Amino acid sequence: MKPIAFHAVGKSFGATHALCDFSLEIPGGAFCVLIGPSGCGKSTALRMINAMILPDQGRVTVGGEDVARLDPVEHRRHIGYVIQSVGLFPHWTVAQNIAAVPRLLGWSKPKQADRVEEMAGLLGIEPALLERYPHELSGGQQQRAGVARALAADPEIILMDEPFAALDPTSRATLQAELERIHARSGKTIVFVTHDMDEALRLATQMVVMDRGHLVQSGAPIEILRHPANSLVGAFLGGGSIHMRLLDRLAVRERSTPRRTGATGAIAAGASLRQALDLMLATGSTRLAVVDEDGTWRGEIHIGDIIAGGEAGTSDASA
Ligand SMILES: Nc1ncnc2c1ncn2[C@@H]1O[C@H](COP(=O)(O)OP(=O)(O)OP(=O)(O)O)[C@@H](O)[C@H]1O
Ligand SMILES: [Mg+2]
Structure with a gap:
């Protein structure tokens, strides 16, 4: 190449x-x-x-x-x-x-x-x-x-x-x-x-x-x-849309944690944080179960993980 x-x-x-x-x-x-x-x-x-x-x-x-x-x-x-x-x-x-x-x-x-x-x-x-x-x-x-x-x-x-x-x-x-x-x-x-x-x-x-x-x-x-x-x-x-665009680029798996609090609804680990937020807005649920492609349970993602952990734009809270 x-x-x-x-x-x-x-x-x-x-x-x-x-x-x-x-x-x-x-x-x-x-x-x-x-x-x-x-x-x-x-x-x-x-x-x-x-x-x-x-x-x-x-x-x-x-x-x-x-x-x-x-x-x-x-x-x-x-x-x-x-x-x-x-x-x-x-x-x-x-x-x-x-x-x-x-x-x-x-x-x-x-x-x-x-x-x-x-x-x-x-x-x-x-x-x-x-x-x-x-x-x-x-x-x-x-x-x-x-x-x-x-x-x-x-x-x-x-x-x-x-x-x-x-x-x-x-x-x-x-x-x-x-x-x-x-x-x-x-x-x-x-x-x-x-x-x-x-x-x-x-x-x-x-x-x-x-x-x-x-x-x-x-x-x-x-x-x-x-x-x-x-x-x-x-x-x-x-x-101002920079934060939403960052959510578009980050995968749910990057913010999910292995806890069980009785989430309603589920989302794929590979979906974007923006898709997770969309699903939360559509269903009124602030906690979603996170599943792998084969349906295996991986953990949960909560709205706070997206917003606080999201640190869109300010970066390296995750680093
Ligand atoms: N053959 C040419 N003769 C004179 N000026 C030119 C010629 N080709 C490009 N330019 C000028 O050079 C600059 C860069 O042009 P270019 O086509 O590379 O821009 P661009 O970023 O592709 O723009 P666009 O998004 O509108 O397609 C522009 O100011 C353009 O007017
Ligand atoms: Mg051009």
């Missing part, structure tokens, strides 16, 4: 400094999410990884090799890329779009067809859509096709620029879960741009907060929630 690194990268478009002294290491196998206000340089950074934009200063390396020295066409064949505006080839059917890179790589026709079918199944693209052209699809269907195309040749690195922006919340959640599974199973390196903080917190193993071309903070989502580097990050994380 090749690491990706930005070494003091600078890039200007005329008077606009899209990236300034930008350094970042993305370990191989990471799910790295770039987040920040519009115009902060997310897409620019992403497009440097596949050499669509080259730095004015500094270097971008993939597997230790300077991207600027690689043959860009060859380099891009090993990188899946979903662009912000989908970018399907308009005169090709969905099936042809999905098979684009496998065809370039010289796969046999049956192998291409199998792969198209597999990708369509994975992303919930109905078979009837495969023979259509992009303009005959809805925005969300186009996005699924764009993701299918990026994954089709099984690339080591996948770059995704707001790939789910046009999807309704349910489809979005489904595709997020699918992408999480693909990442966990394949160990691919994914670099993903989004405006959606909940999406970032859900997917990222490494979250990178950017502002006006600068890297403001990089780390695991839970660490950024607990210790926002400055007020900008705090505000971007949702200001």
